[in-house]
Amino acid sequence: QKEVEQNSGPLSVPEGAIASLNCTYSDRVSQSFFWYRQYSGKSPELIMSIYSNGDKEDGRFTAQLNKASQYVSLLIRDSQPSDSATYLCAVKYNQGGKLIFGQGTELSVKP
């Protein structure tokens, strides 16, 4: 059974701090990795995707992938109260359309 694990939180950080969200996965042949953001009562929205080892930056967001350690993370710099949401990690394992999500981490950014 392929698994994706996240700390459920809640993770609380002060405004302006760096929020670090972590995700581990069980299958070494995993190909693609995604971070979704879901505001309370809303649908998930894709914020980052990463396919190779290393860092990928997009504005205040940085995704980090370490395939040897089977670990993917999302850093949010200069956190804002508007970043308060649940962040979902997702892993694609093969060429098909199957996607496995973690449980999600709730982030709260305090003003």
Added chain:
Amino acid sequence: EAQVTQNPRYLITVTGKKLTVTCSQNMNHEYMSWYRQDPGLGLRQIYYSMNVEVTDKGDVPEGYKVSRKEKRNFPLILESPSPNQTSLYFCASSFGGVETQYFGPGTRLLVL
């Protein structure tokens, strides 16, 4: 406006009464997928479709059926709903594969 629509948005039904949740997208996306979301379990994929007449099981397909007769529509069918199918359901679509999915607004289902 590019969007994924789901109907109904809210549904209360009784055990065993067949129901269909519709999903439609206007972006000409090949890929469509259904998920359910339960507290503490995150999103779990039910079925997905890579294109018309091509469907495959996700992680939790038991008790569900799907069909993809047209590119824009991907209905989710519960032939005999049970209380353990009470959940929040999301449909999603993307161009090509699963990489850039757009999610619908969700359908909240309660099975009594």
